[in-house]
Amino acid sequence: MQLEDSVSRTFAALADPTRRALLERLSTGELGVVELARGTAMSQPAITKHLKVLEHAGLVSRARLGQRRPARLRVDGLDEADAWMRRARGAWVARLDRLESHLANSNGPADAEEPTDA
Amino acid sequence: MQLEDSVSRTFAALADPTRRALLERLSTGELGVVELARGTAMSQPAITKHLKVLEHAGLVSRARLGQRRPARLRVDGLDEADAWMRRARGAWVARLDRLESHLANSNGPADAEEPTDA
DNA sequence: TGGTTATATAACCTTTGAGTTATGCAACTG
């Protein structure tokens, strides 16, 4: 996971409901590890690990505030993943549109569905 | 993974660069397993597995076309995950905005940063 | 019918992920 690209790290970080819940809670303000651990039925080390994953994905940053290291959301951490999704959806929809118009124009578009390789 | 929620399945599916590459290739049209396997340096069973993950995430559907079972993109498969990201980003930005205006109005907003618990 | 092609499944291996408890360490507090 260390060697993966940024988009993969972000999606992987978001793929865990526990981590998404942490992000939601952090949207109300910075919180420390112990505070995050309360109310999750999970141990403190587990939270630390999840925070490390989120930090690696660029979704949170850790501060140094005396004895505490509160986690803070990084809003732009979503940018790359969001861009990927937006681009993907755009391309897919565009293709479906082309396909529909093709279907409307000609009446024998089967060759667009049947790959030449098979 | 079977028991996970839909958003988690989608993000997990997108977290693998191989699967994202498959999706990109599928955006040019339906493709069968063997065709997808060509050019990926991966075995055919691996592709079948990835397709199953993508199908479970609602990102592709499999057709039955004679002997072949071509995979087709499902555009709306991204909807839930996209909605989560959009909602999250909205909430985060909103909070940062509140924080900034708060900082601009009063000059002692430290209590908004220091959780009462610590 | 027999052979080939497309796909799925089985069995296996290795790596990673997510969690635990126990412990260390640094910083604050009396």
Next chain:
DNA sequence: CAGTTGCATAACTCAAAGGTTATATAACCA
């Protein structure tokens, strides 16, 4: 100083992810 609090790390378990090869199934072709 001693004690406590916040967090990190170590060492471990267990399950799942991602890949492989070998094999089964099923449809097409001659």
